[in-house]
Amino acid sequence: MSKLDITVEVCGMAGDGTIAAGGLINEGMSRGGLSVLAFDSYPAEIRGFGRCVTRSRIGHERRTALEEHTHVLISLNDEQSLSRVPFLTDLSAVFFDNRPPAPVPEESSLAAHVEPTTALFGMPFSDLAAQAAGSDRGRNLVALGGFAAVFQVPSELFQQAIVKKFKSKGQKVVESNVRCFQAGYAYAQERFSERLRDPISFPPRKEGPDIVMLSGNTAIAEGALDAGLHLYFGYPITPATPIMEYLAKKLPERGGRLMQMEDEIASIGAVLGGFFAGKRSMTATSGPGFALMTELITHGVMSETPAVIVDAQRGGPATGLPTKTEQSDLHAAVFGGPGDSARIVIAPTDVLECYHLTMKSFQLAEKYQIPVIVLTDFFLDNRVESVPPPVAGDGDGKDMTVYPDPDAKEPYRRFKITESGVSPRALPGMEGYIFTATGLEHTEKGLPDYTPENHSKMTEKRYRKLRSALEDLPSPVEQAPVGRMDLGVVGWGSNFGSVHEAVNRACERGLKVGALKLTSIYPYHEDAIRDFMSRCDEVLIAELNFEGQLANLIGHLHRKEVIRLNRVTGLPMPPSVIYKKILEILGETDS
Amino acid sequence: MKTPGPVLAEQIRRIEDSKLFSFRSGQLPTWCPGCGYFGIHAGINAALWQLGIPHHKVVVVSGIGCAGRYPFFSNTYGLHTTHGRSLPVATGVKLANPELTVLAVGGDGDGLGIGGGHLPHASRKDVNISYVLFDNSIYGLTKGQPSPSSPTGFKTKVSPSGTTERPLNATLMALSYGASFVARLFAGEPGRIGEIMAQGIRHPGFSFLHVYTSCVTFDKEYKTWDHLKEWVHPIPEGHDPSNFRAAMNLVLDDDFATGLVYQRGGNG
Numbered sequence: 001m002s003k004l005d006i007t008v009e010v011c012g013m014a015g016d017g018t019i020a021a022g023g024l025i026n027e028g029m030s031r032g033g034l035s036v037l038a039f040d041s042y043p044a045e046i047r048g049f050g051r052c053v054t055r056s057r058i059g060h061e062r063r064t065a066l067e068e069h070t071h072v073l074i075s076l077n078d079e080q081s082l083s084r085v086p087f088l089t090d091l092s093a094v095f096f097d098n099r100p101p102a103p104v105p106e107e108s109s110l111a112a113h114v115e116p117t118t119a120l121f122g123m124p125f126s127d128l129a130a131q132a133a134g135s136d137r138g139r140n141l142v143a144l145g146g147f148a149a150v151f152q153v154p155s156e157l158f159q160q161a162i163v164k165k166f167k168s169k170g171q172k173v174v175e176s177n178v179r180c181f182q183a184g185y186a187y188a189q190e191r192f193s194e195r196l197r198d199p200i201s202f203p204p205r206k207e208g209p210d211i212v213m214l215s216g217n218t219a220i221a222e223g224a225l226d227a228g229l230h231l232y233f234g235y236p237i238t239p240a241t242p243i244m245e246y247l248a249k250k251l252p253e254r255g256g257r258l259m260q261m262e263d264e265i266a267s268i269g270a271v272l273g274g275f276f277a278g279k280r281s282m283t284a285t286s287g288p289g290f291a292l293m294t295e296l297i298t299h300g301v302m303s304e305t306p307a308v309i310v311d312a313q314r315g316g317p318a319t320g321l322p323t324k325t326e327q328s329d330l331h332a333a334v335f336g337g338p339g340d341s342a343r344i345v346i347a348p349t350d351v352l353e354c355y356h357l358t359m360k361s362f363q364l365a366e367k368y369q370i371p372v373i374v375l376t377d378f379f380l381d382n383r384v385e386s387v388p389p390p391v392a393g394d395g396d397g398k399d400m401t402v403y404p405d406p407d408a409k410e411p412y413r414r415f416k417i418t419e420s421g422v423s424p425r426a427l428p429g430m431e432g433y434i435f436t437a438t439g440l441e442h443t444e445k446g447l448p449d450y451t452p453e454n455h456s457k458m459t460e461k462r463y464r465k466l467r468s469a470l471e472d473l474p475s476p477v478e479q480a481p482v483g484r485m486d487l488g489v490v491g492w493g494s495n496f497g498s499v500h501e502a503v504n505r506a507c508e509r510g511l512k513v514g515a516l517k518l519t520s521i522y523p524y525h526e527d528a529i530r531d532f533m534s535r536c537d538e539v540l541i542a543e544l545n546f547e548g549q550l551a552n553l554i555g556h557l558h559r560k561e562v563i564r565l566n567r568v569t570g571l572p573m574p575p576s577v578i579y580k581k582i583l584e585i586l587g588e589t590d591s
Numbered sequence: 592m593k594t595p596g597p598v599l600a601e602q603i604r605r606i607e608d609s610k611l612f613s614f615r616s617g618q619l620p621t622w623c624p625g626c627g628y629f630g631i632h633a634g635i636n637a638a639l640w641q642l643g644i645p646h647h648k649v650v651v652v653s654g655i656g657c658a659g660r661y662p663f664f665s666n667t668y669g670l671h672t673t674h675g676r677s678l679p680v681a682t683g684v685k686l687a688n689p690e691l692t693v694l695a696v697g698g699d700g701d702g703l704g705i706g707g708g709h710l711p712h713a714s715r716k717d718v719n720i721s722y723v724l725f726d727n728s729i730y731g732l733t734k735g736q737p738s739p740s741s742p743t744g745f746k747t748k749v750s751p752s753g754t755t756e757r758p759l760n761a762t763l764m765a766l767s768y769g770a771s772f773v774a775r776l777f778a779g780e781p782g783r784i785g786e787i788m789a790q791g792i793r794h795p796g797f798s799f800l801h802v803y804t805s806c807v808t809f810d811k812e813y814k815t816w817d818h819l820k821e822w823v824h825p826i827p828e829g830h831d832p833s834n835f836r837a838a839m840n841l842v843l844d845d846d847f848a849t850g851l852v853y854q855r856g857g858n859g
Binding site: 231233269270276279281295427428429432433434435439 | 647648650652665666667670676679681685686687688690691708709716
């Protein structure tokens with residue numbers, strides 16, 4: 001049996017139930033034990049005529065990237081789906097409404113545009129829904145039924161998914177949706193019996209934890225909760241808002257508090273206030289909001305106040321592409337703001353890392369008394385992956401604050417210069433340690449002092465924290481490690497998923513190619529990265545920005561100029577693009 | 592440094608013994624001699640002393656400017672933040688630890704200019720913090736530019752022919768934003784500041800104290816001590832601070848009546 005790896009796409013107009021249908025496919029397939037990686041794309045406008053597309057990569061193996069092509073297209077609106085036709089592979093299947101509620105212009109007919117090898121499954125979605133449930137609102141479920149029958153997916157998988165999704169809306173809604181699904185299933189089984197496709201094969205059921213569908217944003221929120229988050233302050237912005245919405249429900253259940261602030265400046269200000277008073281606090285935003293926060297982030301650096309900030313990157317600059325993905329805030333995250341302001345920047349590459357690295361960020365922030373920025377992006381935040389429910393480690397909620405020694409003989413110095421750069425931190429309310437923290441350069445006691453000696457000493461102290469923190473920051477991970485490589489590919493954030501897959505493909509072909517996954521963006525493990533690069537003839541850094549921002553940061557560690565692969569389409573980089581680049585660099589032909 | 596003579600030493604000992612001064616830190620304020628901020632400092636300290644709040648249970652959060660330096664001169668925990676941001680930071684501190692007494696302090700440039708967007712929200716969120724606005728209608732630390740509360744026609748280095756804008760009225764703003772405790776005071780009356788400040792700290796919500804003060808160095812024309820003393824007067828007897836309409840009328844009719852303007856839920 002060959003390994004299953006198919007991409008299923010639902011495409012429609014805003015309001016067609018596209019996202020709901022896609023979600024049910026993900027839930028149903030992962031219930032059957034398949035691995036799912038799914039990503040929705042939707043317009044930035046709420047109403048209107050935007051196209052909604054959900055894409056689900058389903059297979060026996062866990063995948064971390066999406067290709068551009070599609071095997072199955074479920075069209076809820078043919079005009080919108082036309083643009084997806086060029087991405088259909090040979091032997092694709094297309095489901096469409098052959099009696100849609102509104103007439104489709106002739107030139108928009110899907111049937112007229114697909115290749116002859118494409119299997120067309122025309123079904124009267126609207127009529128069947130109307131018969132089954134009294135209105136055509138359930139036509140997305142009829143389509144789902146058609147898909148399930150043709151690919152011989154056990155109908156109970158989808159029915160369970162439907163019950164789970166709609167049970168909060170009452171038994172009537174659940175029943176009418178199930179009836180729509182069944183109507184589509186029965187219709188397709190009857191009409192298309194001779195054309196039923198190769199069945200989707202499900203792996204035998206394994207014992208173990210149930211698999212959950214988790215988005216990057218939910219994983220971040222869960223990671224923060226398990227880290228002992230107490231206060232969340234935020235301002236709505238795509239694509240970070242779902243973190244706040246999720247926490248609004250969950251944080252009070254755990255005794256915490258969430259407050260929507262008037263802007264991003266207020267949000268980071270309140271986070272600093274919360275952490276200053278000793279409680280784990282966090283905010284999440286995207287590029288434009290992050291830009292507003294930078295002044296206070298550097299205040300956190302100067303006043304040595306911890307903070308956790310998620311920057312869910314989207315396309316920029318300015319408001320840019322609100323619902324599209326990009327990795328172009330790296331420079332802003334590492335360098336943004338006035339002065340030499342040493343902060344920590346970490347970037348998860350998949351959903352589970354979103355959970356674990358968010359949790360880690362609280363420990364780092366507290367232990368090193370420094371703002372920690374978690375860099376994600378739209379593709380990582382909004383995609384869902386089928387994963388085992390993440391579990392916190394033993395020490396993950398542990399208080400990492402370095403408190404002053406109560407038996408110390410000398411008077412308390414809040415900003416005492418130490419070897420590690422970390423000074424004991426007293427919290428307001430503690431008797432005997434009164435101090436003032438300031439954004440001005442200050443003495444060990446915290447009083448303003450602009451003398452040359454003091455500023456150099458204190459700047460050095462703050463940077464020493466980064467050196468110390470490196471020991472606690474995740475090391476780079478090599479993929480397919482071998483001694484020498486013809487080419488090494490470096491990736492970070494969600495784009496590493498594509499690097500991973502492209503390098504896998506190259507290795508299967510027998511090429512001497514390896515990959516390096518970077519999650520510690522700043523400070524970074526210079527020695528380990530240099531070691532990897534020195535074993536490569538060429539180094540390629542693939543990222544979703546125009547400048548090659550990671551390449552700018554670490555490129556000098558290679559003795560030759562690193563090769564940059566940059567793309568700014570607003571979409572994730574398909575692995576095939578990286579794979580082609582690998583072949584090109586190594587002088588191989590694509591066959 | 593010279594050793595103080597017996598008379599001065601005796602004076603220092605008396606000051607040190609007096610609990611009233613215990614909320615002063617060891618730092619000599621960097622304010623100019625004659626600055627109104629000394630009066631406000633004395634008032635706030637008197638309130639904290641009178642309420643018997645332990646020093647380590649108080650956090651003073653400030654922005655930037657002459658008033659921004661306040662935390663260094665206060666024998667409490669302090670957080671000197673960025674320009675205009677004291678209110679959201681103070682909100683975070685209070686939510687993290689409600690047992691702390693949290694004061695936000697700042698000048699008119701800080702609170703009405705760069706940070707002007709935070710006052711409405713602190714007012715409507717009604718978090719239990721106290722905000723003291725030191726209003727001298729000028730940017731002092733940057734050496735004399737007009738502020739949002741400077742009067743029309745005010746001549747400064749960047750308005751040599753006089754400003755053309757209309758001034759903001761902070762008391763009126765706080766009232767209309769829905770602040771639950773609003774008072775207007777005068778830096779020349781530390782006793783009143785202490786008394787009403789204590790009420791504001793006890794008030795279980797956001798309390799706003801708008802304090803008129805003078806910049807003796809950069810304003811020789813408008814809010815001078817002489818002018819302030821002439822203009823400022825107590826709120827007429829019989830004003831009912833629980834009556835919002837009466838409070839609005841009072842503030843609309845009289846820019847310089849001082850005292851407790853409004854408190855939602857009566858005095859308590």
